Amino acid sequence: MKFGIATVSISGNLEEKIEAIAKAGFDGIEIFEQDFIADTRSPREVGQRIRDAGLDLMLFQPFRDFEGLPGDLRRKAFDRAERKFDLMQDLGCGLVLVCSSVHPDALGGIDRAADDFAELGERAAKRGLRVGYEALAWGRHVDDHRDAWEVVRRADHPSVGLILDSFHTLGRGIDPDTIRRIPGDRIFFVQLADAPRITMDLLYWSRHFRNMPGEGDLDVTAFMRAVMATGYTGSASLEIFNDQFRGGPARQIASAGKRALVNLMDDVRRAEPDLVTDLPDLPPPSAPTAVEFVEFATRGDEADALARLLRSMGFHHAGKHKSKDLSLWCQGDVRVLLNSDPQGHADTSYVARGTNICDLGLRVPSAEDAVTRALALGSERFQQPRSPEQLDIPAIRGLGGSILHFVDDPLATVWNVEFDPAGEPGEGAGLTRIDHVAQTMRYDEMLSWSLFYTTLFGVKKEPMIDVIDPDGLVRSQALTSTHDGFRITLNGAETHRTLAGGFLADSFGASVQHVAFETDNIFDSAERLHAMGFDPLPIPDNYYADLSARFDLAPDRLQAMKSASILYDANGSAEFLQLYSRPFATGIFFEIVERRGGYDGFGATNAPFRIAALKRLARPKGMPRA
Ligand code: MG
Numbered sequence: 173m174k175f176g177i178a179t180v181s182i183s184g185n186l187e188e189k190i191e192a193i194a195k196a197g198f199d200g201i202e203i204f205e206q207d208f209i210a211d212t213r214s215p216r217e218v219g220q221r222i223r224d225a226g227l228d229l230m231l232f233q234p235f236r237d238f239e240g241l242p243g244d245l246r247r248k249a250f251d252r253a254e255r256k257f258d259l260m261q262d263l264g265c266g267l268v269l270v271c272s273s274v275h276p277d278a279l280g281g282i283d284r285a286a287d288d289f290a291e292l293g294e295r296a297a298k299r300g301l302r303v304g305y306e307a308l309a310w311g312r313h314v315d316d317h318r319d320a321w322e323v324v325r326r327a328d329h330p331s332v333g334l335i336l337d338s339f340h341t342l343g344r345g346i347d348p349d350t351i352r353r354i355p356g357d358r359i360f361f362v363q364l365a366d367a368p369r370i371t372m373d374l375l376y377w378s379r380h381f382r383n384m385p386g387e388g389d390l391d392v393t394a395f396m397r398a399v400m401a402t403g404y405t406g407s408a409s410l411e412i413f414n415d416q417f418r419g420g421p422a423r424q425i426a427s428a429g430k431r432a433l434v435n436l437m438d439d440v441r442r443a444e445p446d447l448v449t450d451l452p453d454l455p456p457p458s459a460p461t462a463v464e465f466v467e468f469a470t471r472g473d474e475a476d477a478l479a480r481l482l483r484s485m486g487f488h489h490a491g492k493h494k495s496k497d498l499s500l501w502c503q504g505d506v507r508v509l510l511n512s513d514p515q516g517h518a519d520t521s522y523v524a525r526g527t528n529i530c531d532l533g534l535r536v537p538s539a540e541d542a543v544t545r546a547l548a549l550g551s552e553r554f555q556q557p558r559s560p561e562q563l564d565i566p567a568i569r570g571l572g573g574s575i576l577h578f579v580d581d582p583l584a585t586v587w588n589v590e591f592d593p594a595g596e597p598g599e600g601a602g603l604t605r606i607d608h609v610a611q612t613m614r615y616d617e618m619l620s621w622s623l624f625y626t627t628l629f630g631v632k633k634e635p636m637i638d639v640i641d642p643d644g645l646v647r648s649q650a651l652t653s654t655h656d657g658f659r660i661t662l663n664g665a666e667t668h669r670t671l672a673g674g675f676l677a678d679s680f681g682a683s684v685q686h687v688a689f690e691t692d693n694i695f696d697s698a699e700r701l702h703a704m705g706f707d708p709l710p711i712p713d714n715y716y717a718d719l720s721a722r723f724d725l726a727p728d729r730l731q732a733m734k735s736a737s738i739l740y741d742a743n744g745s746a747e748f749l750q751l752y753s754r755p756f757a758t759g760i761f762f763e764i765v766e767r768r769g770g771y772d773g774f775g776a777t778n779a780p781f782r783i784a785a786l787k788r789l790a791r792p793k794g795m796p797r798a
């Protein structure tokens with residue numbers, strides 16, 4: 173199956189779009205007429221450029237308001253079509269999309285429309301062109317693929333076929349299984365888009381909120397299963413109108429699109445194996461069971477300060493890498509690496525961003541399966557030279573310049589194989605494991621990030637939450653693996669004035685802003701932290717006054733929270749307690765959480781107070797980093 177994407181789906185001028193689409197590995201392109209008109213090159217030059225980039229020119233679109241017009245308007249519609257046929261021939265594109273008419277004078281009538289298409293098909297055939305008819309969800313008389321199919325069926329012309337668009341079918345709530353009744357050879361083209369479920373005007377929803385299959389709430393898999401069941405052998409192409417994508421980085425969005433298509437067809441095959449025959453086998457998404465390690469790139473005074481902070485949180489220096497300037501800090505099942513090596517990825521990352529989390533390691537059932545799937549979805553393998561004693565731990569480039577490593581049981585020997593014990597004993601503070609990692613990105617990149625994780629891993633998306641920052645809004649999307657072994661929160665910043673946006677600006681796009689450790693008893697941990705000299709993020713008294721009004725908390729418990737700067741949330745009988753470190757480096761911080769009674773959130777109601785507290789401690793704007 174060939175994969176395509178409409179030029180309207182990504183940002184930039186036509187040339188930038190062609191480059192990004194070719195780079196992402198698509199087979200072809202749908203040319204959106206406006207993108208062509210805005211270009212200065214002739215149709216022949218544009219067509220040649222697209223072919224030179226290794227892309228098929230799959231579809232020219234859209235041709236609007238064609239069918240069902242009376243008298244003179246009908247004649248003009250055919251004249252317009254002839255002009256577009258001229259253009260298509262110059263471009264070297266054989267198929268045009270005609271979307272159902274919204275013209276106020278269109279008369280309706282299935283047979284009238286069918287007659288128009290029979291004639292259009294005749295004219296197209298003379299030039300070796302084909303015509304595809306698509307039902308717009310807001311078409312004046314035809315707004316349902318079943319009616320569009322009836323028009324095509326009655327037009328009964330080999331050059332006239334149906335174009336299906338998942339948004340128009342699913343957005344109107346039409347059962348996609350009705351597609352299974354249509355002969356596959358009469359479907360000329362298939363366009364795919366997902367969308368979040370929002371109640372709003374269909375046209376507005378379609379023009380601004382479409383997203384990649386898997387990024388929204390529509391059952392695009394059911395749609396595509398039905399398409400494949402017809403025997404359809406044509407292309408699958410993305411047609412995404414989305415404001416975030418229009419402002420986002422073209423290459424990243426195009427790569428996300430390719431990833432979405434591969435993942436979609438993999439889903440179709442998992443549901444109905446006989447329907448997909450030409451997709452290379454790929455392992456199923458793996459469910460990470462834990463964050464195996466987080467690795468900081470750091471140097472000098474910043475490295476010393478970070479080591480002191482870790483020690484004050486109960487970590488002990490457990491190991492020294494045999495060949496690199498890399499130290500291992502442990503507590504419970506938490507591993508933090510401090511990398512000060514003057515070469516390799518950590519060095520590059522430090523030079524670009526200062527102290528930051530440059531690598532994440534995830535514990536997965538099979539590292540080989542995880543990396544194989546990642547590569548099939550378009551991720552780039554990451555490798556750097558290693559010495560003989562180093563294990564070959566598979567890794568890929570994640571988003572935001574970070575590296576993601578996959579560690580399975582056999583590879584977990586790395587801590588003994590590659591590290592010499594440092595021998596420092598540790599009392600600990602009762603921290604048991606990494607509860608979650610919080611990554612920050614620009615809002616317009618957020619969907620690509622969540623797609624990265626949902627296609628690679630067995631994780632589910634929690635509902636998106638708005639977090640109020642004193643200086644703007646941050647959207648927060650949590651992803652959790654099926655058995656809670658892995659939680660990640662994605663925070664999309666729309667302005668640099670928010671804490672998340674400021675972090676992105678100051679760190680030149682580092683991604684991990686905080687790491688949360690779990691404890692079984694936060695009060696006990698807080699006491700031990702205090703004894704070790706840990707200085708928590710101070711929380712104002714007003715917060716605790718409000719807490720006592722909102723929750724039925726025993727006075728001594730409330731007092732214990734207040735004196736340890738512990739924040740609280742509850743959901744029924746499930747409780748969440750959290751405390752934070754002060755920010756360091758470009759604004760990274762640690763969190764300590766205790767979950768009671770199956771609390772599965774992240775304390776979102778506390779986020780505005782935590783953000784305000786962190787901002788009070790941030791260096792004044794414009795001041796250089798210490
Ligand atoms: Mg469409």
Ligand code: MG
Pocket residue numbers: 608610686688763774
């Ligand atoms: Mg958190």
